[in-house]
Amino acid sequence: MSTFQEIMAQKEKPAPLSSNNLDEQFWAHCAQERLCFQRCNSCDTWRHLPRHMCAACGSAQWRWEKSCGKGAIHSWTVAHLPTHPAFAGDVPYAVAIIELQEGVRMVARLSGIKPADIVLDYEVELYFEKTTGGALLPFFRPRTEAQGSAVSPQSGS
Numbered sequence: 001m002s003t004f005q006e007i008m009a010q011k012e013k014p015a016p017l018s019s020n021n022l023d024e025q026f027w028a029h030c031a032q033e034r035l036c037f038q039r040c041n042s043c044d045t046w047r048h049l050p051r052h053m054c055a056a057c058g059s060a061q062w063r064w065e066k067s068c069g070k071g072a073i074h075s076w077t078v079a080h081l082p083t084h085p086a087f088a089g090d091v092p093y094a095v096a097i098i099e100l101q102e103g104v105r106m107v108a109r110l111s112g113i114k115p116a117d118i119v120l121d122y123e124v125e126l127y128f129e130k131t132t133g134g135a136l137l138p139f140f141r142p143r144t145e146a147q148g149s150a151v152s153p154q155s156g157s
């Protein structure tokens with residue numbers, strides 16, 4: 001286990017830290033370029049962050065399922081100061097809460113869009129970015145096939 005000072009002194013971008021075996025499984029899927037979320041065996045509800053029980057029905061039976069990787073921007077912020085020296089060349093960059101089509105939300109970096117151009121519900125798609133340290137991280141970029149409908153009001157169905 002690295003100390004905070006050791007992590008801050010490294011030249012590589014830090015890899016995700018797992019705090020439990022469910023986190024480890026999530027990142028192990030990412031290492032295979034698969035974004036997977038847990039899904040309840042009783043009621044089929046998707047969930048993220050990884051946890052042992054379903055918040056919808058209380059079942060402890062679940063499975064991993066691969067996400068379609070498509071979603072929309074639910075919220076975002078723009079980092080103007082690096083939180084680690086290895087990110088100094090990246091600023092400014094956007095970090096967003098992405099709502100995936102499965103209904104779960106996750107935090108991820110955005111790329112391929114200027115921070116000033118980001119709007120609510122902008123449609124994005126997953127890709128994996130390899131860090132200098134070799135970890136594969138889920139990133140999101142503008143979805144090429146469907147822009148234009150992203151900022152339209154929802155049809156009232």
Ligand SMILES: [Zn+2]
Pocket residue numbers: 040041042043044045054055056057058059
């Ligand atoms: Zn359930």
